[in-house]
Amino acid sequence: MAMKRAIFFTIDSLLASGIIITAVLLVSNFYSAEQQNVNLEYASQDLIRVFSTMTVGQIDNDYVKALISNGGIANTNNTILEQIGDFWMNDKRNLSTNFTKNITADIIPKNYGYSVLINDENIYIRNLTIRRGLVSSRGIVSGISNTSYLWGPVVIEIRVWE
Numbered sequence: 001m002a003m004k005r006a007i008f009f010t011i012d013s014l015l016a017s018g019i020i021i022t023a024v025l026l027v028s029n030f031y032s033a034e035q036q037n038v039n040l041e042y043a044s045q046d047l048i049r050v051f052s053t054m055t056v057g058q059i060d061n062d063y064v065k066a067l068i069s070n071g072g073i074a075n076t077n078n079t080i081l082e083q084i085g086d087f088w089m090n091d092k093r094n095l096s097t098n099f100t101k102n103i104t105a106d107i108i109p110k111n112y113g114y115s116v117l118i119n120d121e122n123i124y125i126r127n128l129t130i131r132r133g134l135v136s137s138r139g140i141v142s143g144i145s146n147t148s149y150l151w152g153p154v155v156i157e158i159r160v161w162e
Contacts, residue, residue, distance in 0.1 A: 043108065044137035044160040051080040051158075052139045063102040067095070085141040085154045088118045100124040108160065117157040134161040 056064065057076030067073045072095060078086060080103065087096035100116045101124050108114050113128030142153040 041135045043112070044114075044135045044158050047104070047107070047158045047160070048081075048137040048139045048156075051084075051156075052141075054080055056080060056083050059103060061102055063098065067099070079141075081139050081141050081156050084116065084123065085118060085156060088121075088123065089154070093123075097124050112160055112162050114158065114160045117159070119155055120157075128161070130161045132162045134159055136160075 055076060056068070056073055056078050059065075059080070064073070068076060073083060075086075084096055084100055087093070087099060096118075104114065104116070104124070108126070111128070113126050113130065115125040115127075116123045136157055136159045138155055138157045140153045140155055
């Protein structure tokens, strides 16, 4: 009789532990696909900070490397903001747009809209409907000039929204 009780309790504990382990595995699978949460204020401020400190030569992007090799970008020591401003100042609007698009496409999640403006002129925009909020951060680039624009620094603004 004692042997039957031992077998009964052993099987009972194995079944209970199997049910608990299965429940834990099923519940953990439901929570593994958590969406990326980005604070809008931090996103725009971080982009301005990174773009004002990171040089063009540090970018690991095929489009940027092609521009450097074919002479489209002469100074690889320019920061990203300086390079965007340099394209804009030299009336290379398409280069400015494509450069901005290529370096920001993989940085900002697909469900966020954003735009890059120079002196309130739209350079690039990922135009999504604004659902929750819009945050704007600005950076100033000095030392860029051409014959038609000599009067002051260039203001580059990045707007991010969800």
